[in-house]
Amino acid sequence: MEYIGMRLLLEKEMPTNLVQAMEEVDRISHWVAEELRQSHDFLGRFLTGFMEAMNNAIKHGNKEDPSKKVRVLVAVYDDDHVILEVEDEGEGFDYETVLKRSGVIDIEAESGRGIFLMQKMADDIEFFNGGRGVRLKFAINKGV
Numbered sequence: 001m002e003y004i005g006m007r008l009l010l011e012k013e014m015p016t017n018l019v020q021a022m023e024e025v026d027r028i029s030h031w032v033a034e035e036l037r038q039s040h041d042f043l044g045r046f047l048t049g050f051m052e053a054m055n056n057a058i059k060h061g062n063k064e065d066p067s068k069k070v071r072v073l074v075a076v077y078d079d080d081h082v083i084l085e086v087e088d089e090g091e092g093f094d095y096e097t098v099l100k101r102s103g104v105i106d107i108e109a110e111s112g113r114g115i116f117l118m119q120k121m122a123d124d125i126e127f128f129n130g131g132r133g134v135r136l137k138f139a140i141n142k143g144v
Contacts, residue, residue, distance in 0.1 A: 005078040009035065013069040016062040016088075018055070021070065025050045032074055032082065039141050046082065049121035049136045052114040053086035061088025061132060071133075076140070081123070084136045092130035 009032065014021050029050055033043040054070065062068040073085040095115075118125050122136035 006083070007076045007079075008073070009076060009082075010072070010074040013071055014054075016058050016064060016066055016068045016070060018058050018064070021054050021058060022051060025054050028072070028074065036076070036082065036140060042138065042141055045121040046084070046138050049118050049138070050084055050086070052117045052121075053084070053134050053136065056114045056134070057086050057088035057090075060093070061090030063090065077137070080140050082138045082140060084122075084138070085133060086136075087129060087133035090132055092132045095127040095131045 010028065014024055026047065029043060029047040032038075032046060036042075038046075054072075057070045058064060062070065068089040070089075071085070071087045073083070075083045077083050115125075118134065118136060121138075123139050124137035126135045127133065128135060
């Protein structure tokens with residue numbers, strides 16, 4: 001992803017290990033909120049969206065295969081939004097079908113809750129690379 005007005009904060013590959021990944025997600029989320037002087041509300045939304053994206057990438061995308069990685073990118077766009085990209089090495093999925101039914105969540109279902117939560121936490125969500133990647137956009141709170 002390259003946009004005019006984008007400032008890269010972090011780009012890294014993370015292992016397909018759920019425990020390690022969630023510890024890193026927590027650390028990165030707190031760092032981003034602190035770096036941008038954001039509120040606890042921003043931190044909560046960013047952290048929850050990031051956790052769900054990472055969980056989906058590891059469990060559904062990479063199928064917990066330790067030989068696969070998850071690429072993470074965090075950037076500030078136009079000084080008013082944080083962009084979070086999470087991309088796995090899986091086969092992708094039919095995100096258009098999932099998005100059409102994402103407003104109706106079966107709490108007992110094995111899948112679907114993560115996308116629903118990401119939609120609720122982020123200001124915008126889009127999938128790319130055949131569903132292997134998700135891009136979440138979070139508004140930066142000005143003057144916090």
